[in-house]
Amino acid sequence: MTGAPPPFFPKAVRPSVSVTAALTLLVCVPLGRYAAPHPPERTVAAPWAPPGGRHPLGTDVLGRDVLSRVLAGGTQLLTVSLLAALAAVVCGAGLGLAAGWSGDRTARTVRALCDLLLAVPALVLALVLATALPGATAVVVAAVLAGAPLTARVVATQCAQLRDSGHVHAAVERGERTPAVLLHEVLPALRRLVAADAGLRLVTALQIAAALAVLGLGPQPPDPDWALMLSENLPGAALNPWALLAPAIPLAGCAWVFAAAARTAARVPGEAA
Amino acid sequence: MTAHVHEGLVPTDAPLLAAEGLTVRRALDGATVLPPVDVRVGPGQVLAVTGASGAGKSTLLRALLDVLPDGLHRAAGTVRWRGAAVSPGRTARRWRRARCGWLAQDPGAALHPLWRVDRLIGEEFTGDAAARALRVEALMHRLGLPPGLASRRTGELSGGQAQRVALARALCTDPELLVLDEPTSALDRATADLVAEEVRSRRGTPGRCVVLVTHDARLAAELADRTLVLAGDAHPAARADATVRPGPRATAAVRGRMTSTPWKEPLRPIAGPASPQAGRPPRMAADPAPSPAPVLSARGLALRTPDGTPLLDAGDLDLPAGGWLAVTGRSGSGKTTLLHALAGRRPSAAGQLLLRGRPLPAGTRSRDRRTLRAVQLAGQDTAAELNPAHTVGRAVARPLKVFHGATAAAGRERVRELLDAVGLPAELAGRRPAALSGGQRRRVVLARALAAEPDVLLLDEPTAGLDPDSARLVLDLLDRLRENGPAVLTVTHDADTAARADRVLHLTGRRLVPRPHTTPDHPLDERTEHSGVRPHDG
Numbered sequence: 110m111t112g113a114p115p116p117f118f119p120k121a122v123r124p125s126v127s128v129t130a131a132l133t134l135l136v137c138v139p140l141g142r143y144a145a146p147h148p149p150e151r152t153v154a155a156p157w158a159p160p161g162g163r164h165p166l167g168t169d170v171l172g173r174d175v176l177s178r179v180l181a182g183g184t185q186l187l188t189v190s191l192l193a194a195l196a197a198v199v200c201g202a203g204l205g206l207a208a209g210w211s212g213d214r215t216a217r218t219v220r221a222l223c224d225l226l227l228a229v230p231a232l233v234l235a236l237v238l239a240t241a242l243p244g245a246t247a248v249v250v251a252a253v254l255a256g257a258p259l260t261a262r263v264v265a266t267q268c269a270q271l272r273d274s275g276h277v278h279a280a281v282e283r284g285e286r287t288p289a290v291l292l293h294e295v296l297p298a299l300r301r302l303v304a305a306d307a308g309l310r311l312v313t314a315l316q317i318a319a320a321l322a323v324l325g326l327g328p329q330p331p332d333p334d335w336a337l338m339l340s341e342n343l344p345g346a347a348l349n350p351w352a353l354l355a356p357a358i359p360l361a362g363c364a365w366v367f368a369a370a371a372r373t374a375a376r377v378p379g380e381a382a
Numbered sequence: 383m384t385a386h387v388h389e390g391l392v393p394t395d396a397p398l399l400a401a402e403g404l405t406v407r408r409a410l411d412g413a414t415v416l417p418p419v420d421v422r423v424g425p426g427q428v429l430a431v432t433g434a435s436g437a438g439k440s441t442l443l444r445a446l447l448d449v450l451p452d453g454l455h456r457a458a459g460t461v462r463w464r465g466a467a468v469s470p471g472r473t474a475r476r477w478r479r480a481r482c483g484w485l486a487q488d489p490g491a492a493l494h495p496l497w498r499v500d501r502l503i504g505e506e507f508t509g510d511a512a513a514r515a516l517r518v519e520a521l522m523h524r525l526g527l528p529p530g531l532a533s534r535r536t537g538e539l540s541g542g543q544a545q546r547v548a549l550a551r552a553l554c555t556d557p558e559l560l561v562l563d564e565p566t567s568a569l570d571r572a573t574a575d576l577v578a579e580e581v582r583s584r585r586g587t588p589g590r591c592v593v594l595v596t597h598d599a600r601l602a603a604e605l606a607d608r609t610l611v612l613a614g615d616a617h618p619a620a621r622a623d624a625t626v627r628p629g630p631r632a633t634a635a636v637r638g639r640m641t642s643t644p645w646k647e648p649l650r651p652i653a654g655p656a657s658p659q660a661g662r663p664p665r666m667a668a669d670p671a672p673s674p675a676p677v678l679s680a681r682g683l684a685l686r687t688p689d690g691t692p693l694l695d696a697g698d699l700d701l702p703a704g705g706w707l708a709v710t711g712r713s714g715s716g717k718t719t720l721l722h723a724l725a726g727r728r729p730s731a732a733g734q735l736l737l738r739g740r741p742l743p744a745g746t747r748s749r750d751r752r753t754l755r756a757v758q759l760a761g762q763d764t765a766a767e768l769n770p771a772h773t774v775g776r777a778v779a780r781p782l783k784v785f786h787g788a789t790a791a792a793g794r795e796r797v798r799e800l801l802d803a804v805g806l807p808a809e810l811a812g813r814r815p816a817a818l819s820g821g822q823r824r825r826v827v828l829a830r831a832l833a834a835e836p837d838v839l840l841l842d843e844p845t846a847g848l849d850p851d852s853a854r855l856v857l858d859l860l861d862r863l864r865e866n867g868p869a870v871l872t873v874t875h876d877a878d879t880a881a882r883a884d885r886v887l888h889l890t891g892r893r894l895v896p897r898p899h900t901t902p903d904h905p906l907d908e909r910t911e912h913s914g915v916r917p918h919d920g
Contacts, residue, residue: 283754
């Protein structure tokens with residue numbers, strides 16, 4: 110061999126389009142407020158003004174600048190949804206690993222609990238919770254209660270299958286403790302499944318957060334918020350459609366970008382599909 | 383050109399299968415995995431593909447069939463069937479389905495885990511249920527699979543049984559092109575002959591042809607009309623372990639290099655002082671004189687399959703320090719189950735294990751870490767044995783950290799030594815199992831077991847899927863190591879491996895029978911380098 114020694118451990122996964130886009134969103138959405146041309150809470154023109162001049166996307170129901178409100182309006186929604194999805198995946202994967210590994214009464218108890226929770230529609234759950242809890246907390250709790258059972262079921266099944274594979278046996282034969290086996294052997298082998306599942310959980314969390322906001326149970330006016338803007342500007346859709354489209358596009362785009370990024374980040378070069 | 387075709391006796395007319403300049407590259411960095419290769423197989427012909435581990439044999443088969451894994455793509459070349467081009471994509475898929483039977487390298491992974499054996503074999507068969515049942519029964523009989531296996535599922539099959547079920551599946555539709563990737567790697571001699579017979583019966587049949595990857599020189603010599611030797615010298619990562627074999631002259635030189643380079647000094651413990659030389663008595667070759675105290679013994683060991691069929695009643699075995707014990711037996715006789723029982727992976731139904739005279743708990747969970755380190759298993763199914771998410775470096779370094787508290791830097795250095803010892807280049811440390819060949823994975827599993835510095839090394843088919851040079855390197859390494867290191871217990875079908883052992887036990891009729899390996903008329907020893915090309919009937 111000549112030249113520099115070969116890299117021993119692989120370089121980080123090559124930056125991909127979706128991961129880069131997700132990181133950009135994470136940085137830019139909270140900073141958007143500072144890029145807003147107008148104060149997002151202040152009336153600056155006539156209501157429902159069409160795009161043009163000083164207001165590239167027109168104005169909304171109270172004559173506020175749509176562009177400024179879109180730039181400022183994603184932080185809370187995104188933070189709450191990401192937290193909720195993360196919590197759901199962590200709880201679900203943890204439960205699933207425990208159930209899949211033990212394979213006995215724990216597994217049956219977890220499965221029964223999951224089935225029970227799955228019988229309750231997520232939105233109903235969120236609405237009930239929102240009456241008792243602050244909006245953001247309700248979103249997180251509802252996303253966990255609705256999402257974690259789904260994650261747990263999938264992870265438990267896969268974990269039970271992996272229990273008998275050679276590399277897991279080899280780890281047990283090294284004397285690794287059960288949590289170490291689960292975290293270092295089973296979970297990495299399941300990471301693509303968990304990542305794909307995390308994308309689904311994020312979409313669910315965004316839906317719950319948006320639904321509560323539309324129903325007025327989330328952020329309160331005059332705070333700028335993408336979901337709140339949807340319900341505020343629905344009556345003026347014919348006058349200035351951008352007041353409606355401008356918050357809807359980043360709302361859907363975020364879900365899509367983060368789901369794609371989660372899948373890509375878990376992929377490893379050279380591994381079969 | 384790196385491939386050389388040795389023409390055989392059968393005259394070639396218009397080939398059934400022809401490929402020109404077939405080249406495979408890795409998508410990630412554009413590295414050439416398979417340098418341009420030409421393949422021509424005429425009607426009734428058998429083409430054997432040989433070459434060093436990692437030379438691209440499986441990749442060639444996959445490129446022919448257009449079933450390359452993600453991350454590899456066919457960069458150039460054409461495949462023709464009866465003169466018509468088979469373009470990748472839909473045409474190739476239809477062609478595969480209509481004309482090809484394909485046995486992949488890891489049959490256990492390719493078989494549906496929930497289907498019964500009879501359904502697996504007969505899936506592609508077009509015909510009524512009765513004809514299908516007859517066909518499946520006949521195939522199972524011809525491949526030496528007992529009828530009772532028909533109702534089992536993949537997880538209840540031994541490695542060799544799974545391989546034959548996958549072969550029966552490929553044979554079921556009597557395909558025009560049969561593509562076999564190491565069809566006998568998990569089979570004992572007698573069972574391998576059944577498989578060879580199956581291939582031989584297709585020789586000379588018009589409209590049928592076979593492409594066969596094998597490391598078994600005997601099989602290739604007996605069956606093949608032509609042999610394609612892949613050198614794989616354009617594959618940078620495999621350069622160090624690929625054996626360039628353009629002809630007999632260079633082979634000797636390469637062998638000399640391979641047996642002399644590895645390992646300047648013997649393995650030493652990472653923590654603590656260097657092991658004293660000659661600390662243990664020299665090994666007893668074929669000498670029946672007083673053997674040293676056994677490191678590992680089993681008394682009254684009883685083994686069963688998961689569904690309760692007894693495999694062994696009351697077997698005893700003793701493994702002396704520095705000794706090498708080989709266990710042979712027919713495919714499905716319970717060899718792997720025996721190793722799993724000794725390793726604690728699947729505790730035996732009855733019996734006692736002793737490690738240096740002290741009772742050894744049956745299950746891994748009740749063994750302490752020192753005992754766990756002392757007994758290391760390198761398993762058979764290399765695809766499952768390595769975590770798909772971990773790099774080779776991480777897999778081999780982990781036992782160093784767990785058992786010897788090695789730091790990251792010391793671990794890296796040691797991993798490099800271990801990989802070198804088993805004949806793998808250091809670049810492989812950064813790769814994941816999916817980017818390794820079957821033979822490379824097997825040696826990584828061995829390196830991982832060696833990293834623990836065990837007292838007893840349990841090896842399940844340590845040379846299956848290895849080309850002769852790599853196999854010899856591994857066997858030489860084990861022979862050298864056991865002077866001062868682990869006693870070795872291998873279960874194997876391979877006569878060369880069994881011949882290295884001090885003692886050979888045969889697992890047959892639910893008993894462990896001692897078998898002196900020097901008996902001249904023993905089938906294990908009648909194997910020679912080449913038994914010549916057998917005249918085939920008709």
